[in-house]
Structures are given as C-alpha cells and as structure tokens.
Amino acid sequence: MSFLNINKATKSYGSVKVLQQTNISVEEGEFLVLVGPSGCGKSTLLNMIAGIEEITSGDIEIAGRSMKGIKPSERNIAMVFQSYALYPNMTVKGNISFGMEMHRVPKKDREKKISEVAELLQITHLLDRKPGQLSGGQRQRVAMGRALTRNPDVFLFDEPLSNLDAKLRVDMRTEIKKLHQKLGTTIVYVTHDQIEALTLSTRIAVMYGGYVQQLGTPSEIYNNPANMFVAGFMGSPSMNLFPARISIQDGDALAEITAKDGSTSVLPLNSDVFTAYEGKEVILGLRPESITDYDSADPHSKSIHTIKARVEVVEPAGSDTFVITHLSGKDVVSRFRADTPVKAGDIQQFAVNMEKVVAFDPETEKRIA
The missing domain is CATH 2.40.50.140 (Nucleic acid-binding proteins)
Structure with a gap:
C-alpha cells in the first residue's frame, strides 16, 4: 500500500469546486511535485494533506491511517512555507527548537537535534542571530531546519523558493535535492516553476483547472505529454x-x-x-x-x-x-x-x-x- 494515498479527494467552497476528484499514490521516500499555474488547485491539495483545509469528499491516508478528523498537529507532518513563518523575536536556535519545546522534548535531546540539523544545513554559525539579520536563503534554511527536527512522516513544501532571486533559487534547489537524497523522507512540494518540478521530483503531478492533467516521472512528463496543456506548460522554452x-x-x-x-x-x-x-x-x-x-x-x-x-x-x-x-x-x-x-x-x-x-x-x- 502507498505511504501517502490521496483517494478520490475533492474540495469545494459552497457551489464552487476548486479541486476535482483526485487520486495520487505516493510511495515512501518519493519526491512528488505538484506543479501548475496559479489557481490550479495545487496549494489547496497540499493544505488538505496538512489538515489546514478540510476534505469535501474522498480521503487522504498517511502510513495507512486516514486523516479524516485528524488535527494538523496530530498528523506527524512538517510544512515549510513560502513566507518562512519564522518568529522575528527569537534567535535561529530558538526558532528551530520551538516545536520541540512545545512537545516537551528534554533539553539534552533538543540541543543534540539542533546541532545535527544546523550542521546538516550549514547554519551552525547563525544559531545566535535573529531572522532579521539573515538573507532570504538563510531564512529558508532555518525554516527547513525547524521542519527537520520533527522527524515527520511527510515533508510538505509550499513554494519555498519563490521569494528568492534566480541564482539563490538554483542553489537552494540543489540543497533541497541533496537533503532528500540524504534523508530519504517522503516529500510533497508545490511550485508553479516547471524547472523546479523537473529537477527536484521523482514524480510530477501537472495540475490545471482543479484536475491532475498528468502524473508521471520527469522524463514521461517532458517527452510524452498527455495533452497540449502539459506540452506547453512543461519545459523552458516550452514545446513548440x-x-x-x-x-x-x-x-x-x-x-x-x-x-x-x-x-x-x-x-x-x-x-x-x-x-x-x-x-x-x-x-x-x-x-x-x-x-x-x-x-x-x-x-x-x-x-x-x-x-x-x-x-x-x-x-x-x-x-x-x-x-x-x-x-x-x-x-x-x-x-x-x-x-x-x-x-x-x-x-x-x-x-x-x-x-x-x-x-x-x-x-x-x-x-x-
């Protein structure tokens, strides 16, 4: 059975259906990218996995457990946001440890985990700084570090690189791919950038109009597009x-x-x-x-x-x-x-x-x- 199973999931706001019936199965350790233009339903689907949005119909299961009625805090997921969502009055160390403190992790274990995560993300020298003293790329690493302390079943990334400049975006893309290769954790990643989708993923779900237009490996999506939307959207420059x-x-x-x-x-x-x-x-x-x-x-x-x-x-x-x-x-x-x-x-x-x-x-x- 798949590690993350999205089974006939839909989302409506009143009479407006923003996510049509969606079926995606994600194996443990996969890197799934949800890609598509603004308003296609990709962030809505991510928020449904996180529990931020309720499912209108269908179900989402993580590690064989239905997420119906399960609060976000009880889902063992970690989410990295586009805005970083760091506490400005806390140091880097405080931001990374905050979640562990809320879960009453002993101080000794917290210190060990902070050290491991900081070394992995190469931010040890930044632990005593506050977010306002960091660059965009450094703040993104801190946000990732906070998520890594959770040892989650699934990492959720919501357009984490969209606020960075072009070169830094490429550098951080490489870092995220290295991180996945090292940890082997299941990741669901939302982006509107098809180059991010092609370079990061093990599989891609191309979305448009609330539908998954095609689900496949980067090679399948690039070389064998299912329809004209996928052909024209994926690739830079896009397909003629x-x-x-x-x-x-x-x-x-x-x-x-x-x-x-x-x-x-x-x-x-x-x-x-x-x-x-x-x-x-x-x-x-x-x-x-x-x-x-x-x-x-x-x-x-x-x-x-x-x-x-x-x-x-x-x-x-x-x-x-x-x-x-x-x-x-x-x-x-x-x-x-x-x-x-x-x-x-x-x-x-x-x-x-x-x-x-x-x-x-x-x-x-x-x-x-």
Whole structure:
C-alpha cells in the first residue's frame, strides 16, 4: 500500500469546486511535485494533506491511517512555507527548537537535534542571530531546519523558493535535492516553476483547472505529454505546438507544414494513427532541441529531416542559441549550438528529429501519437 494515498479527494467552497476528484499514490521516500499555474488547485491539495483545509469528499491516508478528523498537529507532518513563518523575536536556535519545546522534548535531546540539523544545513554559525539579520536563503534554511527536527512522516513544501532571486533559487534547489537524497523522507512540494518540478521530483503531478492533467516521472512528463496543456506548460522554452495538414502517400503519413513565405515542407510521420486524419489538421509538438542546426542533430536518430525557413529572431543564451522561425502561422523556437553563425533574415536549413515528434487532436487537445 502507498505511504501517502490521496483517494478520490475533492474540495469545494459552497457551489464552487476548486479541486476535482483526485487520486495520487505516493510511495515512501518519493519526491512528488505538484506543479501548475496559479489557481490550479495545487496549494489547496497540499493544505488538505496538512489538515489546514478540510476534505469535501474522498480521503487522504498517511502510513495507512486516514486523516479524516485528524488535527494538523496530530498528523506527524512538517510544512515549510513560502513566507518562512519564522518568529522575528527569537534567535535561529530558538526558532528551530520551538516545536520541540512545545512537545516537551528534554533539553539534552533538543540541543543534540539542533546541532545535527544546523550542521546538516550549514547554519551552525547563525544559531545566535535573529531572522532579521539573515538573507532570504538563510531564512529558508532555518525554516527547513525547524521542519527537520520533527522527524515527520511527510515533508510538505509550499513554494519555498519563490521569494528568492534566480541564482539563490538554483542553489537552494540543489540543497533541497541533496537533503532528500540524504534523508530519504517522503516529500510533497508545490511550485508553479516547471524547472523546479523537473529537477527536484521523482514524480510530477501537472495540475490545471482543479484536475491532475498528468502524473508521471520527469522524463514521461517532458517527452510524452498527455495533452497540449502539459506540452506547453512543461519545459523552458516550452514545446513548440503548430498545425500541420496530414496527407497519405503510398500508405505513409506525411505532415505538410507551411513557412511564412508560403512554401511547403513535407515531413514523414511514423505512426499508423494518422491515416484517420487524412486531409485534416493536427497539432504537432516538438521540443526546441529537436529542431536544430544540421551539425547538432542527434546522430543516433534514424529520422532527421530538413526544412528551410526564414530566421525571425536570434537569442544568444550562453551555452545555446535560440533561433525563432515561423511555421504554419506560429513562432517556433529551435535550439542551435552557441557558436552557430546565424542572424535574423537568413534563410536557414533546420534539422528536425521526427523520432521526437508528438501530435495532438486540435479539438480535444489530447495526444494522438
């Protein structure tokens, strides 16, 4: 049985249903990330696990025990908030030990635990300071330290890095991943940042409109999106989505793509499912790294095909150069080598890895291949 089991859980406020029936099973030691845009239901679900929000219907079990009617303080969970929620008049040591004092942990045991946690998070030299004397990253470590003293069944993180600057966010992301690898504790982590989701998780639940749109490993979510929302939301830059007309020649499916100047390129498709779409439009999905300069194309792919199109914008990004062109009425982002000589206005040959293409029905927006 799963360690954390969310079984047909829903949440409504009056007649407004903010979380539709949700089923997620989390094994002990997993790192589950709930990701999606604001208002998708991810924080509501986290608060239901914590007991801050009551469940409207369904159930949530932790370690085989139903959480119905169980107070947050009795759930053996530890939560790290976006705002850190530190006591400003207490030292770091006081903040970390406060929960243990409330649970009447003996002083000797408290001191030992504070020392262990401070060493683990590298904040020993900060124990006598107050939160106002700390940087954002240091305050976040203290908040994590307070949670670690609990030895909880489940850690809950509610957008803990959103208040940090970009570099510090990357550094703290690494620290949280190291912490999980070292402790092996079950973690449920909420974020709207899909890069955080992909880099931290063992599994991801992509949420939108109160529904779990897809649940899977980072690789499954990135390479095999279930629908157009997941494809467009996950990844940076996100997956290119553009229409193509399907034709069938000698039993083989082909995708006809129109460039900005009106010229048409034809790309082969490797699935029999497209025969049902002959003469119709589908939405093709390709990651930027699957559309590149010819020298950077995947040497292991057996289906590299080229198209010619005008370069609209060039965006140098250090290790890569993003080249934007226009196909079938949509801007398409491709990933070139950093030193590729290309400039806006060029007619460029793009290498397309058709082994990586996915396709969606334009009406249902669900994946068809």
